[in-house]
Amino acid sequence: MGKLLEFRNISKTFPGVKALDDVSLDLNPGEVHVVVGENGAGKSTMMKIISGVYAPDRGELLLDDIPLGRNTPKIAEQHGIAMIYQELSIVPELSVMENIFLGHEIRRGILIDRKAMDKRAEELLASIGVKVSPGTLVKNLSIANQQMIEIAKALSKNARVIVFDEPTSSLTDAEIKELFRIITALRGKGVGMFYISHRLEEIFEIGDRITIMRDGRKIATAPIAEMDMGKVVEGIAGRRIENVFQRHFPAKGEILLELKDLCGERFQHVNLNVRAGEIIGLAGLVGSGRSEVVRAAFGIDPYSAGEVLVRGKKMPRNNPQRLAHEGVAFLPEDRKREGLALSLSIRENAVISALRRLNPLTIVDGRRERATVRDFVRKLGISSPTIEKLVHFLSGGTQQKVVLAKWLITEASIFIFDEPTRGIDVGSKSSIYSLMDELVGLGAGIVMISSELPEVLGMSDRIYVMAQGRIAGEIDREEADHVSVIQLAFSQTSASQGRSLQ
Amino acid sequence: MSTHRASSRRFRLARLPNSIFAFLLVFMVASLWVPRFFTPGNLSSLLLQSSIMIILSVAMALVIIAGGIDLSMGSVLSMCGVIMALCMRNGLHALVAIGIGLAIGALFGLLNGLIVTRLRVPPFIATFGSMGIAQSLANTLSGRRTIYWESGSHSSLVDLLKGDVVHIQLGPESSMVFYIPFLVVLTAVVVGGVIFLFRRTVLGAYVHAIGENEEVARLSGIATRSWTTLLYVISGALAGFAGLLMLIRTNSMQPTSGDWLEFVAVVAAVLGGNALEGGKGSLVGAIFGALTLYMVRNALALKGIDTSVTMVVIGAVLVIGMFLNALATRHEKKLSARAETENA
Numbered sequence: 075m076g077k078l079l080e081f082r083n084i085s086k087t088f089p090g091v092k093a094l095d096d097v098s099l100d101l102n103p104g105e106v107h108v109v110v111g112e113n114g115a116g117k118s119t120m121m122k123i124i125s126g127v128y129a130p131d132r133g134e135l136l137l138d139d140i141p142l143g144r145n146t147p148k149i150a151e152q153h154g155i156a157m158i159y160q161e162l163s164i165v166p167e168l169s170v171m172e173n174i175f176l177g178h179e180i181r182r183g184i185l186i187d188r189k190a191m192d193k194r195a196e197e198l199l200a201s202i203g204v205k206v207s208p209g210t211l212v213k214n215l216s217i218a219n220q221q222m223i224e225i226a227k228a229l230s231k232n233a234r235v236i237v238f239d240e241p242t243s244s245l246t247d248a249e250i251k252e253l254f255r256i257i258t259a260l261r262g263k264g265v266g267m268f269y270i271s272h273r274l275e276e277i278f279e280i281g282d283r284i285t286i287m288r289d290g291r292k293i294a295t296a297p298i299a300e301m302d303m304g305k306v307v308e309g310i311a312g313r314r315i316e317n318v319f320q321r322h323f324p325a326k327g328e329i330l331l332e333l334k335d336l337c338g339e340r341f342q343h344v345n346l347n348v349r350a351g352e353i354i355g356l357a358g359l360v361g362s363g364r365s366e367v368v369r370a371a372f373g374i375d376p377y378s379a380g381e382v383l384v385r386g387k388k389m390p391r392n393n394p395q396r397l398a399h400e401g402v403a404f405l406p407e408d409r410k411r412e413g414l415a416l417s418l419s420i421r422e423n424a425v426i427s428a429l430r431r432l433n434p435l436t437i438v439d440g441r442r443e444r445a446t447v448r449d450f451v452r453k454l455g456i457s458s459p460t461i462e463k464l465v466h467f468l469s470g471g472t473q474q475k476v477v478l479a480k481w482l483i484t485e486a487s488i489f490i491f492d493e494p495t496r497g498i499d500v501g502s503k504s505s506i507y508s509l510m511d512e513l514v515g516l517g518a519g520i521v522m523i524s525s526e527l528p529e530v531l532g533m534s535d536r537i538y539v540m541a542q543g544r545i546a547g548e549i550d551r552e553e554a555d556h557v558s559v560i561q562l563a564f565s566q567t568s569a570s571q572g573r574s575l576q
Numbered sequence: 577m578s579t580h581r582a583s584s585r586r587f588r589l590a591r592l593p594n595s596i597f598a599f600l601l602v603f604m605v606a607s608l609w610v611p612r613f614f615t616p617g618n619l620s621s622l623l624l625q626s627s628i629m630i631i632l633s634v635a636m637a638l639v640i641i642a643g644g645i646d647l648s649m650g651s652v653l654s655m656c657g658v659i660m661a662l663c664m665r666n667g668l669h670a671l672v673a674i675g676i677g678l679a680i681g682a683l684f685g686l687l688n689g690l691i692v693t694r695l696r697v698p699p700f701i702a703t704f705g706s707m708g709i710a711q712s713l714a715n716t717l718s719g720r721r722t723i724y725w726e727s728g729s730h731s732s733l734v735d736l737l738k739g740d741v742v743h744i745q746l747g748p749e750s751s752m753v754f755y756i757p758f759l760v761v762l763t764a765v766v767v768g769g770v771i772f773l774f775r776r777t778v779l780g781a782y783v784h785a786i787g788e789n790e791e792v793a794r795l796s797g798i799a800t801r802s803w804t805t806l807l808y809v810i811s812g813a814l815a816g817f818a819g820l821l822m823l824i825r826t827n828s829m830q831p832t833s834g835d836w837l838e839f840v841a842v843v844a845a846v847l848g849g850n851a852l853e854g855g856k857g858s859l860v861g862a863i864f865g866a867l868t869l870y871m872v873r874n875a876l877a878l879k880g881i882d883t884s885v886t887m888v889v890i891g892a893v894l895v896i897g898m899f900l901n902a903l904a905t906r907h908e909k910k911l912s913a914r915a916e917t918e919n920a
Binding site: 127147181 | 776777778781782784785788789791792793794795796797798855856
């Protein structure tokens with residue numbers, strides 16, 4: 075059987091970076107080829123060369139063993155190459171049907187043939203088993219369904235090669251299962267797929283072959299059956315990671331943050347507390363109300379009843395400034411939207427919350443500011459030649475460190491992390507873990523929301539598990555394992571159903 | 577299944593432009609509160625007065641949904657009107673004059689489009705620049721004076737268009753005359769044509785996609801630069817067409833007649849639910865936005881309230897409209913959040 079697609083000795087250089095260095099790779103029909111690597115390893119550049127966004131400096135791209143020559147998004151599309159991006163490429167204000175056929179509408183003369191499009195959309199959605207009406211506006215769909223629309227869009231263009239770029243980063247477990255079912259169906263139809271992911275557990279479930287990238291070079295390509303987690307992690311990081319979750323357990327101090335019977339629109343009667351020197355894991359399924367609770371506690375969203383206490387002091391509602399003033403730092407999940415000003419530099423972002431403290435006379439003391447920032451940049455291992463670099467150009471992991479620097483400079487002592495390692499690479503993850511460990515060593519308290527079970531189990535002193543807006547249980551580190559957490563995360567579901575039946 | 581249908585009906589209600597509600601509200605208040613408002617004569621003249629703004633608002637909405645803005649509209653209107661009037665003063669046939677005027681409007685649009693898409697100048701600046709150029713052309717060509725022409729066989733078309741299609745005398749007073757001028761019919765045809773193109777060709781989907789996220793549109797294989805340029809061409813041509821309406825209505829042309837109209841068009845479009853950040857909105861919404869603005873103006877004038885107060889009321893209508901808009905969006909978000917938890 076011939077190769078569907080082949081990368082032959084491709085190199086690509088950007089100013090100052092060798093993004094791809096002599097990479098060769100191929101894809102068979104009906105194959106799921108997993109590509110893993112840290113951020114900046116060259117995966118995205120590779121995929122952008124396939125989809126015609128970038129042209130390689132050297133080497134060639136072959137399709138059905140024929141060199142493709144010039145490639146543009148349009149040409150790639152004509153050859154049946156489709157991308158499913160991490161950031162969804164859909165238009166919320168348009169209907170499902172309009173999104174599926176955007177750019178290649180079925181027309182009669184210059185008019186759109188809505189009937190034909192409606193019928194074809196229905197067929198496509200049925201073929202991947204998605205129950206959505208073609209006329210629905212996409213903004214009214216769940217993220218998972220929006221992604222299914224993208225897959226339908228790829229199929230509508232008769233895609234033979236589909237590239238998935240971190241498709242599962244915002245999906246729930248059930249939705250991931252659904253996605254995998256569709257991928258399996260596509261495999262049966264002979265579609266070749268590249269699958270990029272940071273979630274190492276899932277690649278063993280879905281992949282046929284795996285390629286590991288590091289620093290623009292291909293480290294290895296092998297059938298997935300011949301690999302194991304250790305080998306993959308080692309390949310990605312370029313070193314053996316003994317134990318990512320390094321924890322020391324300092325003596326516990328006073329209760330820093332306490333939620334008493336907190337009730338809101340999407341959570342009820344939440345009680346939890348964090349002591350100095352402790353990391354609290356807040357686990358549960360996506361949608362169980364974890365983020366909502368901490369957002370309300372920090373004063374971003376309203377709550378209807380209950381109390382938030384910081385060092386025993388009752389906090390007012392809806393007043394994030396007050397909580398920040400009391401030393402509570404909130405590091406939201408969506409760094410780009412809520413945590414950082416992308417068009418400002420590392421320095422400007424780092425000092426933005428501490429300007430008053432750094433410059434008590436309200437006259438900006440540039441030298442002191444720079445010295446402080448440099449100090450934290452060094453402590454956090456932020457890899458950038460200068461503190462004046464715009465945050466926009468930093469990798470996800472480094473951006474996360476800048477957010478951290480921002481709060482450390484304010485001398486915060488209570489940290490709320492919402493999915494601290496989502497979408498960042500293995501190397502940056504472990505440095506964030508060791509930072510968290512250091513923080514509690516210095517007497518801070520941490521609340522960490524995470525969907526990654528290994529992370530919750532590895533890092534937490536205590537774990538609160540949420541289900542359907544309630545705390546389903548609290549487990550100590552020693553007693554916690556995969557089974558107990560998952561049981562709690564699902565337990566309340568059946569319990570509350572039982573209640574509603576009575 | 578029943579919940580599915582219920583939710584889609586809910587969303588369709590929310591899809592109606594808010595300006596329709598604002599329009600109905602103002603219409604009812606004015607009908608009850610202003611004595612001579614709800615008369616055939618006044619309603620007819622209201623349609624006539626707002627027709628120019630309806631054209632401009634639709635053009636503005638098109639550009640705004642695509643994430644741009646066209647500030648040159650008012651001055652292009654003046655310039656095209658002046659050129660058409662000058663052509664006719666020099667004895668050119670009205671059809672030729674109109675052709676030249678519209679072509680120049682489209683040309684200015686092309687210029688805007690190319691500057692925005694090729695030179696990557698932000699639309700606000702690019703069209704602000706061409707606004708200055710068009711205005712000074714209008715001033716220079718007209719010598720800052722109102723232009724008249726001698727009526728003759730060559731201008732019979734204009735005279736014809738000045739008339740009414742329907743003219744029914746319902747009573748002795750002028751307020752009891754119901755009439756539909758040619759201008760209103762012409763406006764309806766042109767606006768209908770644009771809406772038809774927007775809904776039945778790829779134009780509507782592309783405009784939304786470009787405004788929402790140009791990169792997404794480009795990766796979907798849409799030639800975004802050409803489409804964006806086309807939008808400015810349409811906008812320029814429609815501004816030229818509005819110039820023609822102005823010229824017919826006043827039977828003359830002042831180089832200042834388009835002054836500030838682009839801002840009124842922005843207000844009408846925004847009132848119609850067209851977010852300035854692009855990606856959402858509707859042409860019908862903009863039409864009702866324009867109608868609402870002129871209705872407010874008309875009602876206040878009939879009530880004998882100083883015209884300088886008009887802008888205060890219009891400003892208030894805009895702010896209140898935006899507030900209602902935000903409320904509706906919040907409500908809609910809540911609904912969809914609830915729908916999602918119900919599904920899950």
